[in-house]
Amino acid sequence: MKFSFFIGVDISKKTLDFAVRDHYKLIFHLKVENSAAGLKEFKAECKAHEVELKHSLLCCEHTGLYSQCLLSLLSGDDCSLWLESSLRIKRSIGLQRGKNDKVDAIRISEYAFRYADKALLWQPEREVLLEIKQLVSLRKRLLNAKNALKVPLGELAGFQNKKLLKELEKLNKKPVEALEKQITTIEKKIRSLIKEDETLSQLFAWVTSVDGVGEVIFWEVITTTNEFKIFKCPRKFACYAGVSPFEHSSGTSIRGKTRVSQFANKKMKKLFHMGAMAAICKDGELANYYFRKVEEGKSKMAVLNAIRNKIIHRIFACVRDNRKYEKIYTTALV
Incomplete structure (x- = not known):
């Protein structure tokens, strides 16, 4: 989707700073209250400058509770909303000196303009x-x-x-x-x-059919993924949960161990670790896999991490195929 305008929003508890630009320049900056009245003032300013919200990409940092007013009031205006990680924005703009709310809003609008093709649009939760x-x-x-x-x-x-x-x-x-x-x-x-809820009850049956997955993991996964709408690829979710290993090497001098990244949702990682521990404590394929790999000389934590990855991939496979996990899978004859 092509956008004509790019709006950066710096969100704080009491105020919202809007920076609106097109493909060439900054059109205006506006500071308003973080309330319905403030958003009404922003919409009036957009109308005065002939900025159409339905042709705009609005980008803001994920600030949790403080962004709820903005999301709830703009979600019905056909405005494309992009909630982005503050760390990703900060690292993309290079070396910077000094900051304030206005400057941050302008930088976010520039980020939206430069990376519009990679925008992951926000979808409202039920x-x-x-x-x-x-x-x-x-x-x-x-x-x-x-x-x-x-x-x-x-x-x-x-x-x-x-x-x-x-x-x-x-x-x-x-x-x-x-x-x-x-x-x-x-x-x-x-x-x-x-x-x-029919959709949630069906998802619950599919997800909890995987060994090591209980209701607590299910609750955390569906609320984090917005019922598997935000994450559709198990590899991306495994990376988010901190269970994907990454190589660390460069040229001939750096030969680091392959390790998981610290940029992760540690609470989610903890839950999947407990699920993996539960899976290897009872007879089954995952327990057999764990003890076989340990006997081969693999590190116990490396094997547990592989099991965490297996659990995530099985969850996403069940949701993708709309069915429960089959422990003994029989291939259909053609």
Whole structure:
């Protein structure tokens, strides 16, 4: 798709900085409130400068909560929205000195102009998925709070007076039980939402048919991939999850080990690691593969990383082919 205008947006908690340019020059810069009224002011300014939003590419950094107002109000205006990684933008513009909101917005508009052919347009999430996403985030926060209460007491067990330790455990019991109850309630709500939605229930059946994949991994994957719309290639998702190995060599002097990159979603990587551990703890193909490779002299972590990759590729294959994973696959005779 060809665009006539390129809009860079620098997003902060209270304000939005818009820099609008065409193929040749900057047309205008505008600073408004991060609200519906501010976006209305921006649209009026675009109309005054004859900038058509339906022929524009709007690029902004992925800032999470602060970008929600912008996305919700512009998604219905036939405007092409591009949410991009701030690190990717920063590294693409070369050596820079100094920054402010206006300069950042101009740089983002230039980035949109230069790399428009590589734009990955934002697709709005369904309401049910947004609800699951918020519930999953709340569940994580409650789990962290529960661990913050339980773990320190466990560490004190060997060093603290037993009488005092019992008193602390007694005081700690009620808040921990309350958190566990809330976590259980949230998990039931998530399961109910998935069961009631035909698309999600079908995806759940396909994805969890793969060994090592449970409901927690499924929740994280569908909310991250927007029901497999953002990521369609398993290799790209494996890279995002930090399980793809990369070579590190140059000429004759640098011969580094092939390693995974640190530019990754570490929480996703952790989940797939736990899934791989669960898969090798029970009889099956993945467990046999793990022990065979270890006996051959392979590093245990290298084999586990290969299993993480296998799990990801199997998930995407099941979604691509619209079917459950078959442990014993029979080739159809032609």
